[in-house]
Amino acid sequence: xAPDCAVDGGIEAPIDTDGLRGKLTPDAPLxxxxxxxxxxxxxxxxxxxxxxDLKEFLRRLDGDLPIMALGLGSNMIVRDGGVPGVVIKLxxxxxxxxxxxxxxxxxxxxxxxxxxxxxxxxxxxxxxxxFMRGIPGTVGGFVRMNGGAYGREVSDVLIxxxxxxxxxxxxxxxxxxxxxxxxxxxxxxxxxxxxxxxQGVKGDPEAIGAKMDEIADARENSQPLRTKTGGxxxxxxxxxxxxxxxxxxxxxxxxMGGAQVSEKHTNFLINMGDATSADIEGLGEEVKRRVYxxxxxxxxxxxxxxxxx
Numbered sequence: 001x002a003p004d005c006a007v008d009g010g011i012e013a014p015i016d017t018d019g020l021r022g023k024l025t026p027d028a029p030l031x032x033x034x035x036x037x038x039x040x041x042x043x044x045x046x047x048x049x050x051x052x053d054l055k056e057f058l059r060r061l062d063g064d065l066p067i068m069a070l071g072l073g074s075n076m077i078v079r080d081g082g083v084p085g086v087v088i089k090l091x092x093x094x095x096x097x098x099x100x101x102x103x104x105x106x107x108x109x110x111x112x113x114x115x116x117x118x119x120x121x122x123x124x125x126x127x128x129x130x131f132m133r134g135i136p137g138t139v140g141g142f143v144r145m146n147g148g149a150y151g152r153e154v155s156d157v158l159i160x161x162x163x164x165x166x167x168x169x170x171x172x173x174x175x176x177x178x179x180x181x182x183x184x185x186x187x188x189x190x191x192x193x194x195x196x197x198x199q200g201v202k203g204d205p206e207a208i209g210a211k212m213d214e215i216a217d218a219r220e221n222s223q224p225l226r227t228k229t230g231g232x233x234x235x236x237x238x239x240x241x242x243x244x245x246x247x248x249x250x251x252x253x254x255x256m257g258g259a260q261v262s263e264k265h266t267n268f269l270i271n272m273g274d275a276t277s278a279d280i281e282g283l284g285e286e287v288k289r290r291v292y293x294x295x296x297x298x299x300x301x302x303x304x305x306x307x308x309x
């Protein structure tokens with residue numbers, strides 16, 4: 001029999017945990033779980049054992065606390081005051097990928113990494129999902145944010161997604177219901193994406209692999225991948241490139257505290273080692289100010305900023 005839910009530190013849980021099998025941690029440090037390696041703690045971090053465990057946990061919680069799902073933490077600033085409520089972290093139990101060869105439909109768990117999805121599709125001769133090789137995140141994250149790279153985005157291929165709501169109800173939402181726009185969806189707040197289905201097309205595994213390699217090489221050559229960063233900081237304004245506007249405003253290499261605008265790609269911010277999340281977010285706001293002063297265009301954050309200042 002699986003053990004009941006473990007609650008660290010002897011702190012009283014917000015719900016009755018009897019029969020739950022996941023791990024519930026109070027005051028859970030989040031810096032180690034996000035790419036910037038900065039920020040505060042979650043009031044509670046829940047790592048469900050499986051789908052039934054997640055549904056039962058959220059049913060008992062019944063919307064009493066805010067819910068935030070956390071994937072790879074690649075496109076996120078967790079503020080230094082921490083995240084209120086419960087952060088949900090899906091593990092390997094939610095990372096399966098299965099493919100129907102006849103229909104070229106790729107079904108993925110919400111915790112599956114983009115590179116895993118693209119690679120599994122390649123191995124089965126399914127094309128159209130190569131761009132996910134360039135998205136540093138999990139299915140749940142880029143379904144919510146309409147993640148994209150190299151000319152394609154999730155809205156181009158999503159059939160539907162299955163979510164668990166804060167009260168524990170499970171719903172399957174067709175892509176049309178998400179009202180996708182650039183790096184945005186109408187996915188309900190607190191909904192946890194547990195799976196998604198994508199539509200691919202027949203393709204040649206060798207050609208698919210070559211395209212994925214091109215994407216990997218392009219990322220390696222143009223982005224500061226081996227640093228503590230958070231991916232693209234600002235959305236591209238219509239007809240413009242955010243990095244060009246940041247560069248034109250003289251922000252390449254600009255620093256604030258331990259944070260810096262990347263000299264390799266100016267739409268990336270970097271934690272040089274000891275930056276606080278306030279340093280990183282403050283630097284982003286200063287970049288926005290300078291770009292507006294230089295061009296009259298107000299950049300919009302692409303990186304999620306969550307938690308208490």
